[in-house]
Amino acid sequence: MKLTVCSSVLLLLLTFSFCHGGNIFVFPAEGSHWINMDILLQALHSRGHNITILRSTRSWYIKANASYYNALSMPVEKSIDETFITNLMKAGVQFVLGTTPWLSSINILTKMVDIITYLHSAVCELVSAVLDDAALMKTLEDTKFDLVLSDPCWGGGVILAKYMKLPLVYYVRWQIGEDAHFGIAPSPLSYIPVTGSGFTDRMTFLQRVKNMILYLVTYIQNDVISGRLYQPTCAKYLGPDCDFNQIKTDADIWLMRTDFVFDYPRPTMPNVVYIGGFQCKPAKPLPEHLEEFVQSSGEHGVVIMPMGTFVSELPDDMANGIAAALAKLPQKVIWRYKGKRPASVGNNTLVVDWMPQNDLLGHPKIKLFVAHGGTNGVHEAIYHGVPVAGLPMYFDQYDNLLRLQERGGAKIVSISTVDKDDSFLEAMQEVLTDPSYRENMQRLSRLHRDQPVEPMDKALFWIEFVMRHKGAAHLKAQSYNMSWFTYHSVDVVLFLTAAVLLVLLTSFMFIRCLFRALCKRKVKRE
Template identity: 60%
Template sequence: MEIFSIWSSALVIVLCSPLIITVCHSGNVLVYPIEGSHWINMNILIEALHARGHNVTIVRSDKSWYIKEKSPHYNSITVSVEETLDEKFIKELIMQGIDIQRGKISVINFFRMQIQLSGSFSKAHRMVSKMAESIFKDSMLTKGLQESQYDLVLTDPCWGGGTLLANYLKLPLVYNVRWLPVGEGHFAIAPSPLSYIPITGTGFSDKMTFTERLRNMLFYWLMLFQDKYLVRPHYQDVCHQYLGTGVDFYSLMQAADLWLMRVDFVFEFPRPTMPNVVYMGGFQCKPAKPLPQDLEDFVQSSGEHGVIIMSMGSFVGELPRDLAEEIAAAFAELPQKIIWRHTGERPETLGNNTLLVQWMPQNDLLGHPKTRAFVAHGGTNGVQEAIYHGMPVLGIPLFFDQYDNLLRLKQRGGAEILDIGTLNKEIFLQALQEVLHEPSYRMNMQRLSRLHLDQPMKPLDLAMFWIEFVMRHKGAAHLRTESYRMPWYAYHSLDVIMVLLAAVFVILLTAVAIIRFLCCRACKRKIKSD
């Protein structure tokens, strides 16, 4: 019996050995992240890779304000830089944007600020390119990177440093992406007809009038201008210096093996896509966990009325004082309890029903059965979490893509949007009452939640599969189209069209010449006969 048991165990090990090898394969991943909320997303992928047995190394600057040097989930390479984007710079930029929307800046100052913002935008990418240049200049560092035998580079292409590094090391490239240095990621890789695909920032849906399509086209040209003259030259200089004079940065960016898109078509408007684009929208979402006891006690004290939560994202802990007073006064008139992430001065109009917190477990609160509505700025993470938990949203967009994100929820009947420029107590209270008491908002968000959850594989597991797929096969070149290698006139078949037009012109010219010749000959014969 003992001999049989030994042979049985041996047979099980032999039969299961391919599975064991597959599961236990440890990859070596180099990550080039970016700061802010983008790091929150990237860190989720890093933790998942670490949990699956992969070795993860991140590249960070010595002035990083979000990305810690030490972590149980990754090793780090710290690059010394002279300057970088900091929290103060970002927050000042946001507050300027809020002042513009609230009409507190004159027309002349508005245009002056737009010029300054464009300069800051260009400066930011110059700093990013300088960090990549610092890596390439350090021969010891580059030698260490090359000898580490990484399987791939995982990066957020909103900054171009990771793209440059992957191509310098000649490694497969995987994007954790929604944004490129300029514009939304799809525009660089997939056909994007401007007739029904809105440019982010326009605030348009996929159903545009003629005037909106005209404005959409103008916004697209503006995007191309920013890319060509404000952003790409910084990265192109590094390409010429370290990757070769004939290397085009935009083509390098398009040539990534895999694009892990942080959206899905429950959220995004339908549009053309490509084989190497994988949609992992909501990958950061998860079932709600129990709240800390003090927070749970506060939530339970709300009784049948429930609670409302408000957060304006990781960057905006406080609003202008007068605006915070209006919102606090509106909250004070509600029977619900309020949990508000607010790090600024306590509003004088704050009611006893409102709890101010420095931080909140947003995902767990959104999944709590007593939560009734979510007042949010419209960042991608918060919108996806609201969809996951089926929570109606009252949106107060502040900057970047937030209005466009909220518009997608509003188009599907799950949100209302307020303009911060006209926001006051009465407007805020009326909109919040509408979201709270009109059943269609919750019903529509719950329908979106069911659609989002009804898929064969969790988004995070899908992302892990495809990252490991690229590791196993040393890339995913078979999924890439050749469009990124084509000049623009060939991509749009302008050369073919010109040749065909020229052929038609020659044929018509020949036909006219023949007809003219025959007519002339007939006339000559007639003259002779006369």
Template identity: 60%
Template sequence: MRRIKGEKKRRVQQVRASTEICHGGKILIVPLEGSHWVNMDIMIKALHSRGHSVVVVRTNKSWYIQDNSPHYRTITVPVTEAFNHDFINSIIKKIIDIERGESSLWSFASLQAEMFTAMFNMHRIMCKFATNMFKDKYLMNSLNESKYDLVLTDPAWGTGIMLAHALKLPLVYNVRWITSGEGHMAIAPSPLSYIPLTGSGLSDKMTFIQRVKNLIFSVIWQAQDGFLIHPQYQAVCDQFFGPEVRYSDLLQGADLWLMRVDFVFEFPRPTMPNVIYIGGFQCEPAKPLPEHLEEFVQSSGEHGVIIMSLGTFVSELPADITNVIAAAFAKLPQKVIWRHKGDRPATLGNNTLIVDWMPQNDLLGHPKMKLFVAHGGTNGVQEAMYHGVPVVGLPVFFDQYDNLLRLKERGAATLLTINTVDKDNNFVEAIQEVLNEPSYRMNMQRLSRLHRDQPITPLDNALFWIEFVMRHKGAAHLRTESYKMPWYSYHSVDVVLSFLATVAVITFLPLVFVRYVCLEKCMKRKTNKK
């Protein structure tokens, strides 16, 4: 009897599985490289496990995206230049050199100029990628004939946005950044009085001077987008879709924004109905470590383990800084696992293990983990928060300082900068402060409890909404049409001016009438006297 029930159960499961596969959708994915691909790949595997067919658009010079995978097929577009390790490494070296110099208005201007140049070149490469794709008639016909259900893209570059328009497909974002900056800034009301701009290093509690600084950063971001980024994408739109198609409309018109933050991490702010928060979707309970790592971790005894990683983009720091860091680690009783690809530091201690790669999520979830020395990338920060591990932050560029600041404001991290890490024992003192002050761990574990206390996991939430868009051929009912309004209508400038004009007419018309009547009387009196 039990065997019959077991057979029935298995048949039901097989039917359900085959039904899911039969009803699986076709998803076209245009991802970003580096750490952005790492979390997109997790979403791809989850979509594949639910029976969806996934196709990834990549270049022939792709950095992270492999051509062969059991979870997706690839379409490879030939290019002569690509966003890869060599491209990003040269930028990071220049930024580190600038940041290590004397702090001044000139260094700030130099840093902004370097970032402007990097952004311009990155989007120039992406526009060339899009141009090559749209010029390939065979490829575009093939994509049209494939009848995809939607395009899923990371809008930190605009290729996927324009491709979705070309194919007339619903558009879903796996998003934190868009081509013009932080994603919320393009779609939701964003008062500068309490919403800090990326790069400003500000929290949501600002003094008058800080609000002035925030306004300056807003102008910088708008200038960067208006003069360096948006025109490049608009030129592609003009060439292939016509000048009546505005890139900014395509960007803001996505059906769904799967936002890679949540409000345990992000400062509270206005949002929109088609923004779905999936912060930490890449996080999961720790799996067993490889044998050699588990043995090293267990050898730490009661002191525990520290890990250090500067993420995908930053593979190595200048030699003098790495020697300072290695010497600081050597003074600690903890064991240290350090992801480092440069030359072996001369001051490396016996307690430090250097690796090319580490299972970061699994290490952070290990009971012996005490501290995470991190650069502040979104993935690493969220994994630390998920597992409740306090952080010593060493930001290098872009949003990393701002990410770490959000942890610092909640008492779960302390920060250093590149130009101070090698001065006056700052690095070792920062580590000892976080290790010896219990509030850091307590605060981070509180954030972990808040983050985990959800009715559905962030990944399952993301999958539901992707499938929702596929079932309903979009999500237009969640999307505001405000982006189609001219700025003067959006801010009701025309209404205010009309109201003021009406008030002026109502106020001054009687005065004009009275003045006219008085003048008439005066004229009559003069006439009578004559």
């Protein structure tokens, strides 16, 4: 009995000695960004860390109550809620489909710009609501947070981290409106395509010209957003000399939600940690009704199409075109769809409001994944080795699917043609019948899984590393402290050019004077 008690006490002591729970302040983003971050936060909580999340009272995805985090809900006028996201999706669908006259398309594009501006101004309002509340800031200071974890697609996290004088870890894929790599790492435009270009890492001359132009447009757009919206907030709370464009890249660790099985090889930095597919995991058993439906597919198998977030916003004829194409497949189909049920839905199609995407992708009966090209779905398809038929819409979706298509694991179809011809049906049939698509995806799956450390474990280690060492300054390059003028050594090039010109000019003058002296001496002799 005494031995048992002693063993239990020793076990408790050992457990506590290895448990170093910290306080983490989280500035998340909405939508699919939150879905992934939520998985990371649950893992952090399971390791004994206390999580505090900043959200607005009108937040859509981020709930006010959860067992694994404390929510700091701020009442603000502007908010990124369901209505905001729906309007953004509708504007994006109308623009991409190109079904409106050119003047209307310009109006739609202007509307999208206004929506994006509203988004970032809402973020600034949320930051101001926190920093202007003296009592709240005193409470946050007394909590003694160890770090700020932020998604830099919104610019508020770095301002809060600097104001609270805390280390900063980025959970990142995008920074404001561009691939985060462009913000921190050398990015030669000769072989690194800008998101939205639709190019691979092997570009022709004209493609490189377009890539450069798109980069400049994106750079100017981000500079305008940073200057008009974030810089005033930054100056108000961090001082007039604080440059938002400079501090926004000053994170200790960048947890990059991609990897080089999926992305193109490119230069990187010491404080960038690649955690692509960290949310992926082995499949769990399906709910009984889904398992029964999947097993009823026989030898043909099942096609899944979890695109409900934006398909409900498509015109009825387009939704009917998708349903009609799915109805012609011999496979059973599970389609996540929240809009009006299309009249052409076939007997082989099960329409659902929600599906366990990861668990379905891991089921041996799944033969094809019809995807819109979001980062989450692409990584899960790679993890489980399921070939893809892509229907991209906007943002990075086409570029994500293009990476799979280049590696032989996907076939891309324009969403605007699904109700006009058989291209969607033909693409699905090609991927289903050509074994190379599945073989290529399974090869990518083996590459992705063959890692010395799981992506989730890497993410947890580096977050805790920053907490233990109060930052990771030794991994941060000085590039973020430099202006573009200094970073690209423009001053050095100008100085060396001037020095060479001076030497040439001096040499020229010396030769000229010497030539004149010789000529004068010759004249005198004559």
